Amino acid sequence: MSPVLFELLLRSIWETVLMTGASGLISLVFGLPLGLALVATDRGGIAESLWVNRILGAVVNGFRSVPFIILLVALIPVTRLIVGTSIGTWAAIVPLSIAATPYYARIAEVSLREVDHGLIEAARAMGGNRWTIIREVLVPEALPGIVAGFTVTLVTLVGASAMAGAIGAGGLGDLAIRYGYQRFETSVMVAVVIVLIVLVCGIQWIGDRLVARLDHRG
């Protein structure tokens, strides 16, 4: 591999890491509260409100049912509004975040829903309010699942970011298509695949380690 290609590879790694990390972080910041809202507003939840629950559920399902490549193009006006441009790595972070947030919200929802109702009742019996229940019970008890779900989301984002090449965001997927596939640079293709494997394994390994440390359920 030529030094030029090698430099390109390094830049692509950075772009992928940036896209995955930034949109992952954004999906965590918005997805977790959204997951909490889905659980809290559901029947028997701590802030039961069925119509709110239905609206949230419909919005989440709506975003999740649109294929990412279409979302990438359809959200161009929104992207332009937020980052000022519709092309490049930062521009890709907007659709990636918007796709990952409802995805992560559903994963977080599953973990939060599994928290034993008896624990919520115990917190209420102690005089806790909703905020106490969220802070002391729901989130800490669901934390292993919340972290494991975040790991899954990051790995999914690594894959999804490959499509972001379509709007000039660069990244490893884009490199593989333009050099490895279209220009028959097999060494680039192999290098990209190896880097992706290492990246995904690394994310998964860190996630698993973190979950093991956080899980005290015995």
Added chain:
Amino acid sequence: MNQHVTAGLADPVRVEPTGREDVVRLVDLKRRFGATAALDGVSLTVKKGEILGIIGRSGAGKSTLIRCLNGLERQDSGEVFIEGREIGRLRERELQPLRRRIGMVFQHFNLLSAKTVEDNVALPLKIEGRPRAERMARAAELLQLVGLSEKAKAYPASLSGGQKQRVGIARALAARPALLLSDEATSALDPETTRSILALLKDINSRLGLTILLITHEMEVIRSIADRVAVIDAGRIVEEGAVWQVFADPKSEITRSLLGGIRPQLPPEIASRLVPGEGAETILRIDVAGEAAHRPLLSELGASVHGAFRLVHGGIDHVQQQPVGTLFVAVPGADAAHLAAVIAFLKNRGARVEVLGHVAGPV
């Protein structure tokens, strides 16, 4: 048990000088779930410092009842007074400070798996907004009270069931409640652990003067620690009184059935041979309690009513330091006059007598 509680609490449970003796007063409490009435007009009082046990089969309304006392469940009608204050119509936000006056212990412990033992115990104080140093000091004090000081930094998953419930009790006491609610606290524990948990509750009651209301489906629990018992069935209190009196003279069928497991019963091999009418021997059931149980009843009976009779089964038990006994006696012969004299003598001595039937030959 006592070695666990030598430390005591630095300061006892606060009880406001309201002059009221009743910590809990329920007036005609009703709650329906669809077509079934979980509570169908329950009126009860719990006096300061007493242990009231509420017993009933599953589905009798016990859980709904205990949850109405801290507003986890709301009544349809009727009133719930806690320390003289009606709470049934308070809003959730108004209930929150009030719930800190009421500790609750659960059947499945409900400890937070992500928090250490000491953080679990200190949680009610965290909710109250107390500073960390105070919370940790109080948690240490309570863990010593329940005999688990060395587990302060452990996570609940590493504890046995009995230890988990001790943590649950310590947590319930953290905010110095005026009332402790126990929701089947020993139902998930083995008999030996149950005894030690009940001894701990009894000890807390007598040392701190803490009022306890417990619900259970086991008469053994009532017998071990309760001062008074209320029997609930289909959402109604069917019987209520001092534990030894209810044990000695259960009025309702449901109470008798709940007592069945721990009060002497006629052995089935004899019960199966009972026939009405006549037989070689008559089997009597004699219930004695209090004064009547202190007398040498059987020898007095032998001396005054001539004739042999045999003790078939039974004995004297002690409930709340009161003798409560059930004796099954076989009186030989088919002489009705003799039998009547025996029964009259026993009734005269304060015993309750029931002719269960006759058996053909000696049992």
